Amino acid sequence: MTSQYDPTSGIDPHLTFARRMDRIDGLAHYRPRFIGTDALPDDANPLAYLDGNSLGRPTKASAERIAEFITHAWGERLIRGWDESWMELPLRIGDDLGRSGIGAAPGQTFVGDSTTVLLYKLARAAVDSRPGRTEIVLDSDNFPTDRYVLEGIAAERGLSLRWIVSSTEGGVTPEQVRDAVGPRTALVVLSHVAYRSGYIADMRSITTIAHEHDALVMWDLSHSTGSIPVELDLCDVDLAVGCSYKYLNGGPGSPAFGYVRADLQDVLVQPIQGWMGTNDVFAMGPEYVPATGIRRFMSGTPAIVAMLAMQDTIGMIEEAGIEQVRAKSVALTEFTITLVDEWLAPMGVTVASPRESSHRGGHVTINHPAMRQVTTTLWAHDVIPDFRSPSGLRIGLSPLSTSFVETYDGLAAIRDVLRGVLLGQSGLTT
Secondary structure (H helix, E strand, O other), rough: OOOOOOOOOOOHHHHHHHHHHHHHHHOOHHHHHEEEOOOOEEEOOOOOOOOOOOOOOEEHHHHHHHHHHHHHOOOOOOOOOHHHHHHHHHHHHHHHHHHHHOOOOOOOOOOOOOOHHHHHHOOOOOOOHHOOOOOOOEOOOOOHHHHHHHHHHHHHHOEEEEEHHHHOOOOOOOOHHHOOOOOOEEEEEEEEEEEOOOOOOOHHHHHHHHHHOOOEEEEEEEOOOOOOOOOOOOOOOOEEEEEEOOOOOOOOOOEEEEOOOOOOOOHHHHOOOHHHOOOOOOOOOOOOOOOOHHHHHOOOOOOOOHHHHHHHHHHHHHHHHHHHHHHHHHHHHHHHHHHHHHHHHHHHEEEEOOOOOHEEEOOOOOOEHHHHHHHHHHHHHEEEEEOOOOOEEEOOOOOOOOOOOHHHHHHHHHHHHHHHHOOOOOOOOO
C-alpha cells in the first residue's frame, strides 16, 4: 500500500496515497457527521483521534437527538413517554442492531445494563442451565471484566475455571478450544476480537466445537460490533454481549446489548429479577413472573437517555452496509501497518496484531518499551491513541469517522515523539 515517489514534489508519497484514498473513499461522506472532524488538513495542530475502539466520537445527529428528547419527549410528554415509546426502545434498538450489525433475527437482542452486568446475568443463567457440569472455559488474555465476572460466578456456584493460555499478540484458536472443552464444560466465554491484539477468533468453528460437547458459548462483541461483520444466527451462537460506546458511538457509559438465541430464551433463568423483566410490568404482583421472549432478560428501568446516541451510528452502519465498513477498516489498518514498518520498525517497534487482515479487527497494537511515555506526550499534543500495559500502543480506527490523512498524521506524530524520546528530547520535534 505505497505510492510511487516523485522526488521533485517534496511530498511524502504516503501522504499522497492518504489524500487519494480519502478522495475515493465511499464512506468519506460520513466523517463530517461526527463532532470534531471539521478541522482543516492544513491546521497547525489538527486532532488525530486514534482511540475510536475505546470511545467513539459523538455524532452531530445525536447531539440534536438528545437535545430534542430533553425538550420534547421528556420535557413535554413527561411520563407519558413510557407508554408512547420508551418501554419498547431497548427492544427496538436491539432489533435494529441485530439487523444491521450482528446478524441476529428480531426478538433476540436488547439494550440495557452495562457490559459487566450483562456478562454476569447471561453467564449465570448459562451455567445454571447445565447442572452437573463443573467448568467454565475462558482465556488468560480476555478483557479483565470478563475474567473477573467469571471468577465470581465460579466462586458462587462451586465451579472451576479452565484457562486457555492465549497469546497477547494473537488470540484463541479452535484447536485450543477443542483441547479445553469436554463433558464437564458448562460454558465457554471468549471475545470475538481480542481487546489487546485485535485478533479475530473463529466464531463459527469454536461455537461448533463447544456444541459438540453440549456446552454453551457466550461471545463478547465489544471490539467487533460496528467494525467487522458478525453473524450470530448463522454461527448458531447461544449468547453474546457487547458495549455501545466504541464503534457504535453511544457515549461514555452508554448501555450494553445482550443477545440470547430464540430457543434458549424460555430455558434460561436470569438471576437479576427486576420489574422490567416481568410478564406484566405494571401489575406489581406479589411474585416474579418472567416475561416471554427477550424481555425476560431485562431487569431494572432502562437508561433511556443513555441509549439515544447509538441509534444514529446503527443507522449509518445499516445505510452503508457492514461489509463496506469492514473494507475500509481493513484498508486503514493495512495503511497503518505499512507506516509502522517503514517509520517505526527501525526504532525497535514491533507489530503486536495479526498481519493477515482476515485475522485482524479494527485496531492495530504496536509494542515498544517507551510507549507509555510516548502516549502521554501524544495526548498533550491532541494525538489520541491509547496505551495497554506493559508496552502496547493501540491505534483504533473507526471506519465511519477516521480518514486516511488523520491516520497518516497520527502515525507521523507517533514517529516524531518516539524519535524524540529515544534522543532524550520531549514533545513533537516537527
